[in-house]
Amino acid sequence: MPSGKLHREMTEEILSRCRWRFIDEELRKIIVEHVAEPDEQDKNDKEKVLKEKCVYEGKEITPEECREIWQKIKELERSYDTCVKEYGSDHIECLKLKKESEIIEKVLKIPTPYEKFVKHHEGLNDLAYRYYFVNAVRCYMLGFKEEAMKHLARALHYIQDAPLSRQLIMKSSITEEVVKSEEDYHNEFEKEISKIWRNSKNEFLMRIKAESSNSNLCEIDNVSELVQPVDNPSEILEKALYATYVVLKKFECEIERLSKPEFMEGLRKKYVNSKKICRFSFATLFAGILVLVLLQMIAPHITEFSTWFGVILIISGSIGIVLSNWLIESERIELYKAGILDKPPKFLTSKVEYRQGEAITIELLPYRLPCKKHIARERPFHVCDFS
Structure with missing residues (x-):
């Protein structure tokens, strides 16, 4: 709720009434076609x-x-x-160890993860929205424009669903009965909201156009504040439309920013320099270990000097590796969006919430996967492989 048809109509109106630098007519059609996709069976996003x-x-x-x-x-x-290997499974000490572990395990109840469909209403699902918006930018920067629009469409879907409160109470203009926003009244609400949209869409769009011209949309960081849940159908539509416009504008701003040659060159330099620091530091660390081992074997009479020299090399190398990793992690979201790195930051797919003192870990299981800059291939692990 809104219905799939209304999702498509609202999105199409916003796209057709504004100028877009990076979204041509063919790409608009893809957004409109896929904006209702998260409501379709077998195309839902899930959470663990x-x-x-x-x-x-x-x-x-x-x-x-x-x-x-x-x-x-x-x-x-x-x-x-270990006890079984040394004495056999029938040994009394082995039996005691087995019994003790079984007793403790029996009285310890550890929670197991479960899967559920992601939340659409009562505020923005920031995890699903952020994942799809960032990957829409990434796909576009990698040249997969059609896939970028499919990701962007799903981000718009969550934005449009967010302002709806399930506690909504209203009088239906169709049946003239007061109904509540429960599953039994789903169709009734879709009809009511669609009716308001048909009768007042031009008014909504004019208000949004006037409001959007007075603010710098690219600087809006927290879009969830735009779609706080409300219980008035007109407000729901207005919030959904304005947030749709904001997200599309933010997408264009991101593409424009990342497409600037000087910005991309700066990102690439940071990435290359971080790898150089890491590799040099790794070599320093390895050299320090060699000093501690080899010099003491070859020239034991200078043990004190070799020990201190080796320790200094090891400490310097370790600090360098930590520093290079910190430099990469501080820019990982930008490097990921730009298509330089393939590995996304952890906060893009998981988060931890604390409710009444209880830690709840949520991991997104998205329907659409990220775009890759190359075909994945097996390669040996290296401490300086940030991708």
Whole structure:
């Protein structure tokens, strides 16, 4: 809610009434075609949710205490395996270790993750929106413009759904009955909102055009503030339309910013310099280890000097590796959007929320996957491989 038809109509109106530098007519058609896709069966986005709420001996314990107990179980299991290898499974000490681990594991209840469909209403699903918006920019920068529009369409869908409150109460102009926003009244609400749209869309669009001309849309960071849930159908439509316009403008701003040669050159330099620092630091670290080992073997009479020299090299190398990784991580979202890196920052697909003292980890399981700059290939791990 809004219906798929209304999603497409609103998006098409906004796209057709404004000038877009990077979204031509063919690309607009793709956005309109796919904007209702998240509501289609088998094309939904999902979330994997883990509530870190452990229970030990019938009492709720903190995640830290839970990890300590779990580590103790694992240590007992390793001790049991060692005992069995040395004395056999029937040895009394081995049996004690096995029994102790089984008793602890029996009274420890660890939560397991579960999957659910992502939230569309009652405020913006920031995880789903951010994932699709960032990947729309990335796909466009990599040259996959059609795929970029499909990602952008899904970002627009979540923006348009966000202002709807499920506590909505209103009088239907069709049946003249007061209805509530529950699943039983889904069709009734779609008809009511669609009716308001048909009767007042020009008024909505004129107000949005006037408002948008008075503000710098590229500087709006928190779009979720634009789509706070409300219980008035007219406000829902106005918020959805304005937020749609803002997101499209922000997309154009991002493409324009990332397309500037000087900006891309600056990003590439940061990336190349970080790799150089990392490789040099790795070589320094390795040299320090060699100094500690080889010089003491070849020239034991200068042990004190070789030890200090080796330690200094190891510390310098370690600091350099940490510094290079920090430089990359601080710019990873920009490098990812620009298509320089393939690995996205963690906050793009997962987050941790705290509700009433309970830690809840949410991982997005998106329907559409990110665009890749090259075909993935197996290669040996390297500490300076940031991609």
